[in-house]
Amino acid sequence: MHPLDLLFLRAAHDRAAHRRAEPRLVDDLLKEPGTRILVLQGDQVATAGPRVAFLAPDDVAHLAVGAHLFLGEADGVPYLAAVLARTAPEPALGSVPEPGTGWAGLRTLDVPDLDQGLAVEAIALARWHETHTHCPRCGTPTEVAQAGWVRICPEDGSHHFPRTDPAVIMAITDADDRLLLARGPAWGTDRRSVLAGFVEPGESLEQAVVRETAEEVGVVVDPATVEYRGSQPWPFPASLMLGFRARATTTALVRQEDEIAEADWFTRAELGAAIAEGRLSPPGRSSIARALIEEWHGGRVGD
Ligand SMILES: [Zn+2]
Numbered sequence: 104m105h106p107l108d109l110l111f112l113r114a115a116h117d118r119a120a121h122r123r124a125e126p127r128l129v130d131d132l133l134k135e136p137g138t139r140i141l142v143l144q145g146d147q148v149a150t151a152g153p154r155v156a157f158l159a160p161d162d163v164a165h166l167a168v169g170a171h172l173f174l175g176e177a178d179g180v181p182y183l184a185a186v187l188a189r190t191a192p193e194p195a196l197g198s199v200p201e202p203g204t205g206w207a208g209l210r211t212l213d214v215p216d217l218d219q220g221l222a223v224e225a226i227a228l229a230r231w232h233e234t235h236t237h238c239p240r241c242g243t244p245t246e247v248a249q250a251g252w253v254r255i256c257p258e259d260g261s262h263h264f265p266r267t268d269p270a271v272i273m274a275i276t277d278a279d280d281r282l283l284l285a286r287g288p289a290w291g292t293d294r295r296s297v298l299a300g301f302v303e304p305g306e307s308l309e310q311a312v313v314r315e316t317a318e319e320v321g322v323v324v325d326p327a328t329v330e331y332r333g334s335q336p337w338p339f340p341a342s343l344m345l346g347f348r349a350r351a352t353t354t355a356l357v358r359q360e361d362e363i364a365e366a367d368w369f370t371r372a373e374l375g376a377a378i379a380e381g382r383l384s385p386p387g388r389s390s391i392a393r394a395l396i397e398e399w400h401g402g403r404v405g406d
Pocket of ligand 1: 238239240241242243256257258259260261
């Protein structure tokens with residue numbers, strides 16, 4: 104069930120996880136002229152015109168690549184990511200041979216599903232490597248294995264796998280079907296979104312929805328109404344956003360002031376008017392927050 108139309112769910116490749124265990128997979132693929140390589144640095148991927156730039160091994164041989172990661176296959180073509188060190192002085196920009204080459208972040212990338220899926224996977228995996236360089240047990244620098252899908256500690260042999268942090272995001276409505284929207288303290292004064300928060304250790308998703316709503320705005324949610332609507336990878340840096348809707352049994356708003364600057368209940372007419380008059384900006388088109396709001400609204404908002 105994926106009722107929500109979500110940008111980062113688009114993918115058209117097979118991760119081919121069974122190949123990760125092949126010895127020297129990355130080295131072998133770098134010798135095959137048919138391998139295609141996505142170049143990334145931090146949150147940015149190299150682009151060529153309206154596509155992600157998929158380069159041949161010879162095209163990236165001169166780049167200062169920190170790590171190659173195996174992303175999978177599509178139509179018999181193997182795909183790697185070449186991760187440039189964040190400190191590298193953007194070598195790919197001037198040296199990638201195709202015209203129209205540049206860099207783009209995931210949030211602005213408007214590309215076919217194949218490119219989108221590979222870019223999300225590459226950036227999420229690369230960011231995990233960037234921040235998990237040492238063994239959490241003994242502090243020894245770990246070594247990359249399984250074509251980028253495991254890090255192994257040479258001291259104690261422990262294996263460490265890419266992490267994803269679950270976060271709940273929820274469209275809370277009251278008995279009159281008004282929607283709860285709030286503003287974070289660091290946001291622009293017109294911005295509003297649904298509530299969200301990280302799942303804590305030992306907690307179910309449903310419990311997290313109820314707890315976060317109570318903490319942030321003092322509203323009681325009926326746990327029996329918490330309904331899963333869909334998920335969205337959000338690799339900024341490593342979240343998996345799990346979308347819900349749920350019904351509140353109270354409406355009085357008591358804000359947790361360091362997290363919530365403003366919070367209000369909106370009818371559909373009130374939300375539509377606030378957006379039309381420029382008093383309120385909904386979340387970005389690519390976000391699950393926007394999808395949850397539009398699902399409640401029964402159609403697109405802000406167009
Ligand atoms: Zn260790």
